Amino acid sequence: MLKAVHFGAGNIGRGFIGYLLYKSGYEITFVDISKELVESINTYKRYNVIILKDNVEKEEVKNIKAIHIEDEKKLSKAIVDADIITTSVGANNLKGIGEKLINYIKIRKANIDKPLNIMACENALFATNILKNSILEKGDKDFIDYVNQKIGFPNTAVDRIVPNVDIKKELPIDVAVEDFYEWDIEKKAIIGDLNIKGAELVDDLxxxxxxxxxxxxxxxxxxxxxxxxxxxxxxxxxxxxxxxxxxxxxxxxxxxxxxxxxxxxxxxxxxxxxxxxxxxxxxxxxxxxxxxxxxxxxxxxxxxxxxxxxxxxxxxxxxxxxxxxxxxxxxxxxxxxxxxxxxxxxxxxxxxxxxxxxxxxxxxxxxxxxxxxxxxxxxxxxxxxxxx
Ligand SMILES: NC(=O)C1=CN([C@@H]2O[C@H](COP(=O)(O)OP(=O)(O)OC[C@H]3O[C@@H](n4cnc5c(N)ncnc54)[C@H](O)[C@@H]3O)[C@@H](O)[C@H]2O)C=CC1
Ligand SMILES: O=P(O)(O)OC[C@H]1O[C@](O)(CO)[C@@H](O)[C@@H]1O
Incomplete structure (x- = not known):
């Protein structure tokens, strides 16, 4: 089964990125800075995506788990195993995430050869580049060569309104969304295949x-x-x-x-x-x-x-x-x-x-x-x- 690690288990993380990755067959591990959120996800292991429209619909996202951002042991294993890493933590937090990823990518380099794609899903122009630059900034030539060969950094545009609406929920981690979504991904930067159903691969983002x-x-x-x-x-x-x-x-x-x-x-x-x-x-x-x-x-x-x-x-x-x-x-x-x-x-x-x-x-x-x-x-x- 394809494995995804998603940083930021908030509105867009659960309501859009997690939702679409799950529907595409990925097993998702969320990573968050909030201990309560991590605990809740690990307690329920699932949540509902409530689609707000005339006839409200509910879809379940299952088999999920979460890791706290400071839990190095679990995070290291999740990143070594991952086929895809995504974020929706707020563009201002990307540099910090990139710096954290460096060590885990080094462990991955020593242990596994499969390709990886990393994508920032934030409201900012070319946000993945911020992550990429913060990962490459401190690397030596060997590390940079490895990253360039094995890791794709597609930029993306993500669009789905996921508000903080106060509605009746079955679980506290249920999330309410609009019906519409669009996820555009920079095709030329992908390494291998992404296999995300519902995302659009575009030549010029x-x-x-x-x-x-x-x-x-x-x-x-x-x-x-x-x-x-x-x-x-x-x-x-x-x-x-x-x-x-x-x-x-x-x-x-x-x-x-x-x-x-x-x-x-x-x-x-x-x-x-x-x-x-x-x-x-x-x-x-x-x-x-x-x-x-x-x-x-x-x-x-x-x-x-x-x-x-x-x-x-x-x-x-x-x-x-x-x-x-x-x-x-x-x-x-x-x-x-x-x-x-x-x-x-x-x-x-x-x-x-x-x-x-x-x-x-x-x-x-x-x-x-x-x-x-x-x-x-x-x-x-x-x-x-x-x-x-
Ligand atoms: N809510 C929406 O409708 C949309 C949001 N976005 C973008 O997605 C990003 C997140 O937005 P929301 O989901 O609305 O915010 P949110 O506040 O609901 O979720 C952000 C999550 O990231 C976590 N987080 C923050 N810093 C972190 C770190 N350093 N490491 C790990 N986790 C961390 C927070 O604890 C929170 O759970 C933003 O860049 C926003 O512009 C993009 C499209 C739609
Ligand atoms: O997430 P930001 O950049 O703070 O801004 C909120 C924007 O993101 C969205 O939640 C989704 O793009 C919009 O609803 C809103 O325009």
């Missing part, structure tokens, strides 16, 4: 991953930040607000313009994708909170992420990203007290001033045109919605 990050995640963040500003709790409520929906559709159109130019994708293909995304946001069964979708604004407002990147692309082709600016500016107004990264931005605005904070988070020059437009929109939204 960049258009897929940028389309997903800008048109889904960028639109989602825009809905979340404007929704928060207007006092909505859930995404499905915020997207029914005409003011917010028009802005979200507008930002998708701007991003689509940039995407169609950059990747030569037909505009109507992008427009169909964008409409489907809005429909998914309207799914009221998901009860997806704006504060989950807006979480960690420092990451979402970074220069290489879902909002600033399409805004820069628009700017470069002479299109004013007037709708994308709303999401960015509202992100700087996201003052949710339970989100440490939102608090960090608010503290910086108080201590460093608005321009310096925007520059620190986005990497834009303080005197750049785009940064000045963000400042204008921030002031406009602050005035209109009376925040702070």
């Amino acid at each position: 960049e258009p897929y991953i940028e389309r997903k990050l800008f048109l889904l995640n960028g639109a989602h963040a825009t809905t979340a930040y404007l929704g928060y500003l207007k006092g909505y709790k859930y995404i499905h409520e915020a997207i029914e607000d005409d003011f917010i929906r028009n802005i979200v559709s507008g930002m998708q159109e701007e991003a689509s313009l940039a995407l169609s130019k950059k990747h030569n994708i037909k505009k109507d293909v992008l427009s169909q994708y964008a409409s489907k995304v809005i429909k998914r946001f309207k799914n009221s069964y998901l009860k997806d909170e704006v504060v989950r979708v807006g979480r960690e604004p420092t990451r979402k407002l970074a220069g290489n992420d879902r909002l600033i990147m399409p805004a820069k692309f628009c700017y470069e082709i002479g299109v004013m990203p007037k709708f994308i600016l709303y999401g960015i500016a509202a992100g700087f107004l996201f003052d949710y007290k339970e989100d440490p990264k939102a608090c960090e931005i608010q503290d910086d605005i108080r201590n460093l001033g608005l321009e310096k904070t925007i520059s620190k988070v986005t990497g834009l020059e303080e005197n750049s045109g785009l940064l000045q437009e963000i400042v204008k929109k921030y002031k406009e939204l602050k005035e209109a919605f009376g925040k702070r």
Whole structure:
């Protein structure tokens, strides 16, 4: 039986990656930093994936186990035996995972010859490269040669909304998901076969991953930040607000313009994708909170992420990203007290001033045109919605 080790047994880990790997015949070992979660998985050895739609469906994922990230003995054996390693731990944690993997890969090198593929399944551009680089960074030539020959590092784009919805569950580790999913994998980087049913192997991942990050995640963040500003709790409520929906559709159109130019994708293909995304946001069964979708604004407002990147692309082709600016500016107004990264931005605005904070988070020059437009929109939204 094919063996998978998946780091991060959270929402997407159980609700999407674990789900699809199980359906493809893999035996799954989850690895997590949370002792409680590891204990729960080892107690129940199975969980249900609850698909939220008109007629709710349930699918079981069975024969699973879990290892705590610090349990070196068990982890070493699992990694030596693995055919595939995947992660969904949050892009900021990838470097640490990569550094941990080095020793286990060395043990694998001394013990087994079969190929391995390692894939990061995170909302970030080319996240697997972060893992790969952290593994190769400290290796000598012999280790690097081995890794290059025996380990594939395909980048991926993963798409399934897995919220923290509070519904009746049979087991505490059951997870609720939307019906839709898409997993695009960089074909040329695979070594051997992956055997993942339902995943799409693509020649050029960049258009897929940028389309997903800008048109889904960028639109989602825009809905979340404007929704928060207007006092909505859930995404499905915020997207029914005409003011917010028009802005979200507008930002998708701007991003689509940039995407169609950059990747030569037909505009109507992008427009169909964008409409489907809005429909998914309207799914009221998901009860997806704006504060989950807006979480960690420092990451979402970074220069290489879902909002600033399409805004820069628009700017470069002479299109004013007037709708994308709303999401960015509202992100700087996201003052949710339970989100440490939102608090960090608010503290910086108080201590460093608005321009310096925007520059620190986005990497834009303080005197750049785009940064000045963000400042204008921030002031406009602050005035209109009376925040702070
Ligand atoms: N929830 C969703 O709908 C989607 C999430 N993603 C991406 O998947 C990643 C995870 O997101 P969620 O599953 O929503 O978050 P989550 O918080 O539900 O799950 C993350 C899991 O990783 C574990 N973890 C964190 N650091 C770790 C470490 N160093 N070693 C081992 N385990 C560690 C946590 O304990 C947690 O169980 C993020 O990068 C997110 O952008 C991508 C697509 C959809
Ligand atoms: O996981 P992140 O990057 O914090 O952002 C949440 C995003 O991820 C998703 O959960 C799935 O892509 C979306 O629902 C949302 O746009």
